[in-house]
Structure formats: structure tokens, C-alpha cells
Amino acid sequence: MEKAILIVLDTDKYTHSDYDLEELKNLTRACHLKPVEIIRQKRERPTANFYIGSGKIDDIKTAIETHGADMLIFDDELSPSQLYNLEEAIDISIIDRTILILDIFARRARTKEAKLQVELAQSSYMLPRIIGLGESFSRQKSGTGSKGPGEQKLELDRRILRDNIAKLKKDLKDIVITRRSQRKRRKAGMIKTVSLVGYTNAGKSTLMNALLEKSDAFSGETMRAKDMPFATLETKTRKITHKDKRDFLVTDTVGFISRLPHHLIEAFKSTLEEITESSLIIHVIDVSDPEYERHTRIAEDVLKEIGVKDIPVLYVYNKMDKVKQKPTGTKNPHLFMSALNKDRIDELMHMIDVLLFSEIHRVRMVLPFDEGDIYNHLRDHAVVKKTTYENDGIHIDCELDDVMYRRYKRFIV
Ligand SMILES: Nc1nc2c(ncn2[C@@H]2O[C@H](COP(=O)(O)OP(=O)(O)OP(=O)(O)O)[C@@H](O)[C@H]2O)c(=O)[nH]1
Ligand SMILES: [Mg+2]
Numbered sequence: 001m002e003k004a005i006l007i008v009l010d011t012d013k014y015t016h017s018d019y020d021l022e023e024l025k026n027l028t029r030a031c032h033l034k035p036v037e038i039i040r041q042k043r044e045r046p047t048a049n050f051y052i053g054s055g056k057i058d059d060i061k062t063a064i065e066t067h068g069a070d071m072l073i074f075d076d077e078l079s080p081s082q083l084y085n086l087e088e089a090i091d092i093s094i095i096d097r098t099i100l101i102l103d104i105f106a107r108r109a110r111t112k113e114a115k116l117q118v119e120l121a122q123s124s125y126m127l128p129r130i131i132g133l134g135e136s137f138s139r140q141k142s143g144t145g146s147k148g149p150g151e152q153k154l155e156l157d158r159r160i161l162r163d164n165i166a167k168l169k170k171d172l173k174d175i176v177i178t179r180r181s182q183r184k185r186r187k188a189g190m191i192k193t194v195s196l197v198g199y200t201n202a203g204k205s206t207l208m209n210a211l212l213e214k215s216d217a218f219s220g221e222t223m224r225a226k227d228m229p230f231a232t233l234e235t236k237t238r239k240i241t242h243k244d245k246r247d248f249l250v251t252d253t254v255g256f257i258s259r260l261p262h263h264l265i266e267a268f269k270s271t272l273e274e275i276t277e278s279s280l281i282i283h284v285i286d287v288s289d290p291e292y293e294r295h296t297r298i299a300e301d302v303l304k305e306i307g308v309k310d311i312p313v314l315y316v317y318n319k320m321d322k323v324k325q326k327p328t329g330t331k332n333p334h335l336f337m338s339a340l341n342k343d344r345i346d347e348l349m350h351m352i353d354v355l356l357f358s359e360i361h362r363v364r365m366v367l368p369f370d371e372g373d374i375y376n377h378l379r380d381h382a383v384v385k386k387t388t389y390e391n392d393g394i395h396i397d398c399e400l401d402d403v404m405y406r407r408y409k410r411f412i413v
Contacts, residue, residue: 002070004033005063009052009076010042016075019291023229023258024075024097030104030229036067050089051082057089064092073100077261080129098125098261104230105264113175113271114233120168121267127161130154176270183277192356193237193249195275197303198284199295200229200255203318207284207339208238208252214345215240223252230255235271245353251278256302258294265305272306280355281313284339288322293329312355316348333381358402365411367394374408 006024008016016024021038028035039060041052050057051074063069071093078086078096086094095103102122109115196204205225212218217239224231235253251274265272275281283299285292296315315334317327321341335351337344367375375394378384383399400408 001032001034003036003067004028004071004073005060005067005069006035006038007052007060007072007074008038008040009046009074010040011045013045016040017291020075020258024073026229027097027100027104028073031100031107033071033073035073036069037063039063046076046082048079049082049085051076051078051086060090064090071095073097076259083129097259098263101257101261102264105233108230108233111234113172116168116172116175117267117271118233118264120165120172121261121263123161123165123168124267125261125263127158127165130157130161172270176273179270179273183274191239191247191249192279193251193274193277194280194282194352194356195251195253195278196282196284197253197275198255198299199286199289199292200257201227201231202255202284202286202289202295203339204255204284205232205252207282207316207318208236208250210339210342210345211240211250211349212238213342214242214349216243217241229257235274237274242349245349246357248279248352248356251275256299258298260298260302265302269306275303276307276311278311280352281308281311282316282352283313284316284318286319287317287327287336288319292327296331314351314355330380332379332383354401354403361400361402361405363398363400363405363412365396365398365408366390366392366413367396367411369393371411374411378404378408 006021006028008021008024010016024038025035039056041056043053047053060072064072069092072086072090072095074094074096076096077098078094083094083096099122102118102125105114105118106122109118196208198204203225205223209222209225212222215238221238223236232252233254235251237249237251239247239249241247253271253275254268281303283296285296289295313331315331316339317330317334317336318339320336321338321343326336333351333355335344335348337348339345365378371394375396378396378398382401382404384396385399386395386397388395405412
């Protein structure tokens with residue numbers, strides 16, 4: 001296995017936690033590289049020439065010697081000139097966080113669409129970085145004013161890359177058109193779609209499998225669920241039918257990660273488009289992960305970036321079998337469960353049914369002070385917009401589904 005040295009810079013903008021370092025090691029391993037050392041520096045901001053301070057270059061060289069390392073991995077996006085300068089100064093291969101993540105995606109992509117998307121992200125990321133090398137090649141320019149061999153080769157590389165990008169975009173467009181018309185047909189059939197989203201490894205595919213097993217039309221086909229980053233790169237949609245519930249479609253898709261490369265989001269937009277058109281989003285959160293609250297925020301940021309708005313969200317706090325205490329800071333409406341043990345899957349089916357099909361009632365309620373349990377139930381299972389404490393009780397503005405509406409009718413004013 002090739003050995004990699006990881007380079008981490010803590011700046012005023014971003015300080016790495018232990019968790020970040022662990023995650024970086026896992027990403028490295030997912031690329032079949034062995035992390036042998038982390039070199040860490042603290043500065044206000046990256047330097048323009050080497051990203052890290054130039055004094056660190058010697059430390060890096062020594063570490064390369066010591067370990068016999070084959071690769072340097074920078075846990076950030078390097079600019080074309082930083083990459084170029086580093087390559088000039090250091091003999092072994094250098095990659096950055098974006099190239100690393102793109103490489104994992106490339107290894108995992110199975111469908112034609114996923115492969116095209118990854119290749120598009122890789123090519124567009126590399127294009128300006130090849131140009132970065134241009135400055136060095138042009139130094140070889142011959143005296144007659146004609147182009148030197150290095151420069152000619154560079155132009156050729158760039159042209160090939162550009163042609164390739166254009167071709168990838170066209171191929172992808174054809175796939176997107178097919179996808180859109182499939183979705184249109186589904187919409188015409190009025191079947192609602194539920195999208196599973198969340199940080200990578202949260203248990204989305206495991207939850208999809210648990211839902212599939214509940215379906216009367218279960219074919220035996222399951223999603224790939226594995227303990228590794230980015231097990232899923234494809235979007236898969238399946239129908240769930242149940243004798244006492246209304247049919248719906250469920251979509252499993254690629255997971256998110258902290259500082260997900262922008263190029264990747266761009267390239268995967270067509271896959272992620274599915275989410276923006278769903279009727280309900282199930283945000284799966286791994287509560288056994290100490291950073292689950294941060295991961296929740298990261299996933300929400302990605303959803304915003306791909307254009308999700310005004311879609312109701314159900315928060316599934318997953319892997320409850322691995323923790324002793326109920327998680328804090330939970331969002332609503334939510335459900336605590338274990339997708340692996342399939343506990344509370346019936347309750348999930350019920351919540352999906354209610355959220356998808358019941359009418360929403362916007363109401364004002366006045367709860368007597370001794371009905372704290374009901375208040376807690378509302379907070380967990382309805383959308384509470386505003387709470388004020390008045391003399392006659394707790395005044396609550398909230399949105400209730402049919403079931404809750406009937407249940408608490410007596411408190412509605
Ligand atoms: N203990 C426990 N493990 C779980 C649970 N749900 C999922 N897992 C495990 O967590 C790992 C990741 O599960 P996946 O379903 O692949 O997660 P994912 O969100 O689809 O991940 P990506 O597709 O990589 O984004 C697997 O090893 C699952 O067996 C759970 O409720 N409890
Ligand atoms: Mg998955």
C-alpha cells in the first residue's frame with residue numbers, strides 16, 4: 001500500500017478538530033493509501049505560493065525521507081499556482097482534498113451517469129490546474145517566437161480536456177432528459193416521493209432497505225449499505241406499497257461530507273435534483289457520531305446549495321442502539337430509531353403517511369400549565385412556530401396534521 005503524509009493547516013477561518021483528522025485518515029484509506037503522518041501548521045491564512053509557510057517544506061521533505069512516503073495530501077483545495085509551486089519543490093505526488101474525494105467517487109461509481117458525473121467534476125477541476133503548469137512550459141519557448149514542445153503539448157492537453165468536458169456535458173444532458181421525463185411520468189401518476197438525505201455513513205441505505213422490506217411489493221433487491229464513506233453514489237428510487245397505507249416512492253442518494261467539493265456538487269446536480277422535487281425529505285442523522293449536530297448543519301447547507309426550499313423535513317435520529325442517552329438539540333418533527341434493527345419502522349411508515357397525505361392545520365392552542373407532556377409531544381411531533389407563556393396557559397402557534405388536529409382539538413382556540 002502506498003504511504004501518504006497528510007498536511008493540515010489551521011487558519012483563522014477553520015480549525016481542524018480531532019474528528020476532522022480522523023475523517024481525513026478515513027478518506028485517505030478509502031483511496032487505498034496508508035496515512036503515515038499528519039503535519040499540521042497554524043497560520044492566519046494560507047500563503048499564496050505554497051499554501052503552507054515555506055519553512056514547512058523542509059519538515060515535509062524530512063518526513064517523506066523518514067517514511068519513504070509516496071504521496072502528499074493537503075486537506076483543502078489548492079489553487080493552480082500553489083499546486084504548481086509545491087510540485088516544483090517536492091518530488092512525490094501531491095493531491096488536495098478535492099482530488100482525494102473525487103478519487104473515492106471515481107472508485108465507487110457504478111452507473112454510467114455516476115461515472116460521467118465524476119469524470120466531469122475531475123476534468124473541470126483539473127483544467128485550470130493544467131493551465132497553472134503553463135507558466136513553466138512557456139519558459140521553454142524557443143527564441144524564434146514559435147512555440148516550444150512543452151507549450152505545444154500543454155495546448156494539446158488542454159484542448160483534449162476541453163473537448164472531453166464538452167462531450168461529458170452532452171452525454172449527461174441526455175441522461176438528465178431521460179431522468180426528467182421519468183419524473184414527469186411519476187408526477188402524472190401522482191405518486192409522492194420521499195428522499196433520504198444526510199451525512200455520509202448515517203444509515204440512509206440501511207433505512208431504505210428497512211422500508212423496502214416493509215413493502216408488499218418487496219422484490220428482494222437491497223441497497224448497498226457499508227461502513228465506509230460514500231458507499232452510495234447512485235440515486236435509486238423504489239416504490240413502497242403497503243396494504244393499509246397509501247403508496248409512495250423512496251429515493252436513496254449520495255451522502256454529504258464536510259467541505260464537499262463545489263465541483264462535485266455541480267456535477268452531481270442532476271442526481272441531486274431529485275431531492276429538490278420530493279414531497280418529503282427524511283434527514284438521517286447518526287447519533288452515535290459525536291459530531292452529529294455539526295453533520296446535521298452541513299447536510300442542511302448542502303440542501304440549501306442544491307436549491308431545496310419549503311419541503312417538509314422529518315429528522316430520523318438513527319443508530320439509537322449504539323447510544324445510551326437520547327440525543328440533545330433534536331429538530332422537529334423527529335423519530336429516534338435504529339434502521340439496522342428495524343425498530344420503530346412501523347412508526348416511521350406511519351409518520352411518512354401522515355406527513356405526505358394529511359392536510360396541515362395552522363392553529364393557535366392554549367394549553368393549561370399542567371399539560372407539559374402534551375407540550376413536549378407537540379414540540380416533538382408537530383411544527384411549533386411560536387410559544388408564549390400567558391396567565392391562562394401556554395399559547396402555541398403550530399401546524400398540526402389530521403391526526404394531531406383531531407387529538408388536540410379541545411385546546412384549539
Ligand atoms: N449500529 C447501527 N449501525 C447502523 C444503523 N444504520 C446503519 N448502520 C451501519 O452504518 C453503516 C453505514 O450505513 P449505510 O446505510 O451504508 O449509510 P449511508 O448513509 O447510506 O452511507 P453513504 O451511502 O456512504 O452516504 C453500515 O455499516 C450500517 O450497517 C443502525 O441503526 N445501527
Ligand atoms: Mg448509502
